[in-house]
Amino acid sequence: MGYKLFYYPGNANLAPHFVLEELGVPYELSLVDRTRNQQKDPDYLRLNPNGRIPTLVDGEQVLYEAAAICLHLADRHPQAGLAPDPGTRERGELYKWLMYFTNTVQAEAMIYFYPETRSADESHWPAIKRRAEERLGGWFDNVEAHLAAGGPYVLGASYGIADCFLFMLGRWGRGLQRPPRALPAFGRFLNLVGERPAIRRALEQEGLTQPYF
Ligand SMILES: N[C@@H](CCC(=O)N[C@@H](CS)C(=O)NCC(=O)O)C(=O)O
Structure with a gap:
């Protein structure tokens, strides 16, 4: 296959x-x-x-x-073992975080990166980006609080697809004034996940270069 x-x-x-x-x-x-x-x-x-x-x-x-x-x-x-079994408490947590990442955080990042999708008037773009950056900062703070309370991964001790997704979002935030790597627990998360050989291979295969986040 x-x-x-x-x-x-x-x-x-x-x-x-x-x-x-x-x-x-x-x-x-x-x-x-x-x-x-x-x-x-x-x-x-x-x-x-x-x-x-x-x-x-x-x-x-x-x-x-x-x-x-x-x-x-x-x-x-x-x-x-990259996702908990369906019907378990942990699977519910996975749904919650993955949907939050894609529906709330990723959606906001799309506004930040592509303000032209929100207004055809170029003079509006800086304000749209500023507002999206503020809101993204708040979403990343919520992730920080969650990781600080548990961790080291999104679902606690076991690594999985939620971490793959969050690492991508953390990378996308690297150009913000308050990047995820500067948040203590989020920064530890990015360093930890960023050392995984699978993550390194994928980044290299896509031709991406350091700094990764
Ligand atoms: N919700 C979609 C979003 C995909 C998305 O927006 N991809 C962007 C790149 S990160 C894209 O294809 N942009 C090109 C375009 O919209 O023309 C997903 O998670 O797959």
Whole structure:
């Protein structure tokens, strides 16, 4: 069985890419060249009508939405232990955090990085970015409080897909005035996860260079 992950370096494909490397399963990476707007090419739109990255092909099935791909991969390989069993308290915690990461934090990051999606008037963009940065700071503070109260990982002692996702978000926040690496527990988390060989391999395969977060 082989997967195909459509990616652009550093984009929302990072989390599923970390998961694939962590699983150690065969997969192929396929570059969607955003510098040439290939995410809007008809061939790609047939796979992902949203024209966004990532997309995962798993045999006959095509999936988009990074968090859904991470959950699917963890469920396809339960022996790897990257997600708690369905129906458990821990699985509920995973849903809560993963949805928070994708629906609240990632969504805010998208406003910060792409203010043009919120107003066609360029003079509005600095204010949109400032507000998104303030709000992102608040979301990251909530993650900090959670990690400081437990940790070292999102679900406590066991590493999994929520950590892959959070590492991606922590990396995206590296250019903020108050970056996640400057928060004590979040900084420890990024250092810890950033040392994992699977994470390193994925970052290198995407051609990303230090500092990673
Ligand atoms: N919620 C989606 C968001 C995906 C997304 O926004 N990807 C960005 C890159 S990080 C993208 O493809 N942007 C190109 C575009 O919108 O044209 C997911 O998590 O997969």
